[in-house]
Amino acid sequence: MYITGWTVLLAALGAVPAIITQDRGVTWLWMIAVVALAVIDAGLAPKPSTLGVRRTVPGSVRLTESTSGSVTVVNNGQRRVRGAVRDAWQPSAGASNTRHRLNLASGVRATFDTHFRPTRRGDRHADRITLRLQGPLRLGGRQQSVVVSDTLRVLPEFASRRHLPSRLQRLREIDGQSAVQLKGAGSEFDSLREYVIGDDVRSIDWRATARRADVVVRTYRPERDRRVFIALDTSRLSAARVGDAPRLDASIEATLLLTALATRAGDRVQVTAYDRVERARALGTTGAGVMPQLASALAGVEPELLEPDWPGVVRLVQSRLSQRSLVVLLTTIDTSTADSGLLEAVAALSQSHVVMVASVNDPEVEQMLKGREDSHELYAAGAAARGALERDTVSTRLRQLTAEVVTASPDDLAPAVADRYLALKAAGRL
Amino acid sequence: MSIDAGQRDYVSATAGPTITARARRSPLLFVGLAIFAIIITILVTQSRPADNQDLSIDNTAPNGAHAVAQILRDQGVGVRQVNLLSDARIEDPKHTTLVIVASSTFLSSAQSDSIAGYPGDIVYLGLTPDALEAAGPDLYYEYAEPGATVVAQCADPDAVAAEETRTGEDSISIGGLAPHDAELCFPDAEGGYAYARVETDLGARIFLANPHIATNDKLDELGNAALTLRAMGRHESVTWYVGSYADTTTLTWGDDGLAPDKITTNPNFLPPGTADALFALGLAALIAAFWRARRFGPLVTEPLPVVVRSSEATRGRARLYRRARATGRSTAAIRGLVALRIGQRLGVPRAAGKAGLLEAITRTTGRNSGDVDALLYGPPPANETAMMQLVERLDQLESEVHQP
Structure with missing residues (x-):
């Protein structure tokens, strides 16, 4: 049951007889009559169970982009139905245009669009569809909510895809496909060809030259069909916010960019999100299907308030990888992560793989380092410096274990990881 | 999902539980409501307390009148x-x-x-x-x-x-x-x-x-x-x-001492019936409250994530330093970081140690070695003023190294 603004207006019109009669009793009678009319009108309204509702939801949408779904209402009853319908979603689904007027003859259906601009990554859930059916007097009506569960999957934003073209360009330069020849790039032997002026004399293959009358040089290309294994740390430290987003979001961006790049470079990428158990995985796909699969897998990954299980990560990597690969650990470099077994894990992994450890730096802490205004800021600078020294100690130990260490601010982490990957590839270390 | 939406059936509102069904599910609530209603009715109808005053005309007891x-x-x-x-x-x-x-x-x-x-x-x-x-x-x-x-x-x-x-x-x-x-x-x-x-x-x-x-x-x-x-x-x-103690008023009769029945303020300015109209509008406002209070469907909850700032641990450490006035420890950290950055800048390996770093700095900046030594490895500052001066000189040294 609900009442409309018309009921209120009718009640307010009770002021007229009140002025004429100047009798409170008349006013009371008027109000009681108005309420009674509204209640009767609500009773005369069609029953909500005569309506059928259906929701259509787009499968997924990327964060910060917008999409639209719809709600279809069909009138199964014999009477014309007037009223309204509301498509309720949780606030972070960013649903707009959710309320619509309803005017359906018997047997007719209508479809109403709902627009979405999600504000959070992950699965956004729909709530009920609420129906309001007006009575013949339009004073009141029946209201009922129908539970229709639906989910809109919000994929990671992948803001770092703007870095992709420049990195692909670099990849092509390494590859030798580009017009610009990058001498000595790559390490995998490609073919022999005749020497032309300008070639690096160091790449002359003397043995082949001896067999033929011409001077022959070797050409190289970067390795292909290498394996890249990306492990996202979803433990408690990844829940800490840097800027507006948790550390995990920067890790996801880096994963997406690196996967996009490595897939184009002809490498096979496996991704896992892990704290004490595996939260998400993406593997086994090649070609165009990789990115959608990965985005969908990472959409629902949330940080867990748990300690990471690094030996578990090592076991997982060893069970999934048989050949020498690049293992990228997207985690947080901190004294506490060092204590939690990261160093031992890196030591174990680097025996058979190339390990890269990537971590987000907090720009706020960087800012604290520069504070010189008063003694408070100096103490803050001291604390930040102490933290920086500790992180440097851990980084140094990781480098001593032959791991590659990448630290950058949240926005720069993805391109920094991609650059390091390209550098490794160019150096033929994969 | 968009794929199977075409095949999906329409969902209809199921009629809510009737009052009898609700009463069967939670009988205590309804019993409670009934008792409440009965008590209220009794209280309202029996609200006049029994009169036992001496010689009161409503008192039917022997002492009444x-x-x-x-x-x-x-x-x-x-x-x-x-x-x-x-x-x-x-x-x-x-x-x-x-x-x-x-x-x-x-x-x-x-x-x-x-x-x-x-x-x-x-x-x-x-x-x-x-x-x-x-x-x-x-x-x-x-x-x-x-x-x-x-x-x-x-x-x-x-x-x-x-x-x-x-x-x-x-x-x-x-x-x-x-x-x-x-x-x-x-x-x-x-x-x-x-x-x-x-x-x-x-x-x-x-x-x-x-x-x-x-x-x-x-x-x-x-x-x-x-x-x-x-x-x-x-x-x-x-x-x-x-009579009773509660009464302190004096007798009134005729027009004398008669309190006005209704208080009308400036009756000349307001047209007759204004009060009644306002009364009616007040009741209408009450109905309007019901109109607005009825939600179009229930509120939808949002599971919110925990918000912990990454810099919080550092800030907490800064507060500890400040409370303890740990000028020595704070400065030592800044000195250490400055030395680290200068070392990276000048390409001095860690293995070179203090002497190697000092030599590289004096070579680059032309500063006195003892001076730089005192700056980077000297005694901790005694107070905050000394700390500020020391950090200022450290910054100066670093900028000299970075822009030789």
């Missing part, structure tokens, strides 16, 4: 009880008998004066010295032997009709001569009287020394009924006042 009032009403006399003198508002004093049931402890002198000035007949059930004094200068208040039967022995027609009555604890005595307009009846053995009637300019003042003759219990004894009913039934209406 319900019988008197009932007989008077049967005889066509309107009886009205007031518990506040200001509530009396007697419109027509000439045709209204005022019955005062109040001992002297209840009435202040101002109240007694206001009663004495009443321009109509008054019957005092029980004596108060103030009232006696106001009625006649020679009338006094005296203790009496209660329970004695006394005979009228006077010319007053009411007393004669009553013939006999019984004395109470009080009686009226005459100081000197009896006032010429006073009639005293029912003398007892000690010379006191149980009844006095004084004709004043304002009206008759009748004193019944023993108030208990008007109670439900004693009304039918001897001539009590005749005496009280004749005294009170003289006019077409009776205003019955029962």
